Amino acid sequence: MDLNNLNYIVIGAGFFGAVIAERIASKLRERVLVVDRKSHIGGNSWSIADPATGIECHCYGSHIFHTSDPQVWNYINSFTEFNSYRHRVLTNYRGRIYQMPVNLATICDFYGRTMTPFEAAMLLSDEAKSSGIIDAKNLEEKAIYQIGRPLYDAFIRDYTLKQWKTDPKQLPADIITRLPVRYSYKSDYFDDPWQGIPLNGYHHLFERILDHPDVEVMLGLDFFEIREQIPPECTVIYTGPIDRFFGYKYGRLGWRTLDFEKEVCNVRDYQGTAVMNYADDTVPFTRVHEFRHFHDERPYPEDRTVISREYSRTCNLNDEPYYPVNAIQDREILALYRADADMATNVIFGGRLGSYRYLDMDKSIASALEIFNTRIRKES
Secondary structure, three states: OOOOOOOEEEEOOOHHHHHHHHHHHHHHOOOEEEEEOOOOOOHHHOEEEOOOOOOEEEEOEOOOEEEOOHHHHHHHOOOOOEOOOOOOEEEEEOOEEEEEOOOHHHHHHHHOOOOOHHHHHHHHHHHHHHHOOOOOOOHHHHHHHHHHHHHHHHHHHHHHHHHHOOOHHHOOHHHHHHOOOOOOOOOOOOOOOEEEOEOOOHHHHHHHHOOOOOEEEEEOOOHHHHHHHOOOOOEEEEOOOHHHHOOOOOOOOOEEEEEEEEEEEOOOOOOOOOEEEEOOOOOOOOEEEEHHHHOOOOOOOOOOEEEEEEEEEEOOOOOOOOEEOOOHHHHHHHHHHHHHHHHOOOEEEOHHHHHOOOOOHHHHHHHHHHHHHHHHOOOO
16 A cells, blocks of 8 residues: 555545545545545445345344534435435334424323423423422423423433433433424424435435545555654544554543344334333333335335344444444543643644544534535635
8 A cells, every 4th residue: 555645644434534525526626535444334324235135124123323513414415315204203112102303292191181382381480490400500490491200210210221321311411402302293303404214325415425536545554553653744534543643641431332133024114113222220221223214216025124123332442333432431532632632743633533423414524514615624
C-alpha cells in the first residue's frame, strides 16, 4: 500500500467518513484513501439481503433515515431514492402493547379511560407536579417531569436500565428529549418531513457514495496498524473512538455495545411491525426487529420472515462501540481528550465515535458537509 503523495486518509467508512471522502474526491479532485477495519463499507448503517429469504436486513439494528435539513436531503437523494416507510414503534409492557413515543393512545390505554388531549395533558401535568421536580438534572428527573412517575416506571425506567446499565439518575437529561410526548393519536416515531429507507438498501447507497475514481477503499485494515506509515503532511479524518486515538491516556470513555440474535422464522409476519420494544426487566432483550416491514414494496416470501433480537451491554475493549454513555465521569474525561484533539496537527475528528456524541445519520452527514466546507475546502 503506497501512502506517499497522499493528502487525505479517512478512517471509517460510515456516513461521516464516506461523505467527506466523496466531497474531497468530487470537489477537490484529490485522491483519498478510506480505511475501515470492518469487512464492509457503511459502518453500522450497513444492510444486506438475507441469503435464505432475500429480505433486506439491517445488520446492526434498524436504521431509518429521517431529516428536516434540506441540504442533507438533497445531498443524499443524489445517490439513492427512498421508499415511503414511516417508522412506528410499539412497546410490550406486561404483555400489553402500547404505542411509543407516548401519545394520546398510550396515555388512554395505560390509564384505562378515554381522554381528550386537554385532559391527558392536565393529568400528566398533575403527575409531574406531584413529583416536586422543578429543574430536571438527569434522565430520570426529565422523564418524570415530562410524563409523570407511573408512565416513567412502566415504559422508561427498566428499558433504560437494560439499554444503558446505568442508573437513570446518572444519565444526562438530553437523552430523553429524543422521545416526544404527543397529546394526539399521531403514531409516527419521527416528526421530520423527509423519511424513508433507501429503495435499494443501505449497501447500494454507500457503494454509490464511494464510487469515484479518486476514492480507494481498504477493508479489514485497522488504522493503528498503518498509523506510523502515514506522511505527517497527510490530513487524517478520524471517525473511530476518540479515546482510542489517544491511547486511552486519560482512561476509557463509557460506551454501550449491542449483540444481535438473528432468526429466520417460518411465518409470514412475526410481530406485525418493524420494531417492538420490551419494557420489562424480566425480558433480557431490549427490542425485536422484523426487517420485512421496511420494504412493503418488495415481493418478499409469504412463508418466512427474518427477526433480530437486540441485547445491550457494556462495551469491552475489543467490542464495537455503539452509544456513548456520557455519564458524569465520561464528560470529565472527554474534556481532556477534546483539548488534545484541538491541538492535534492534521487530524479531524468526527462521526458518533470520534465526537463522542449520539448522532443520527442525517446529523452525521450534516456534520461532514460542514467540516468539509469550513476546514477542508478552506484549507485546500
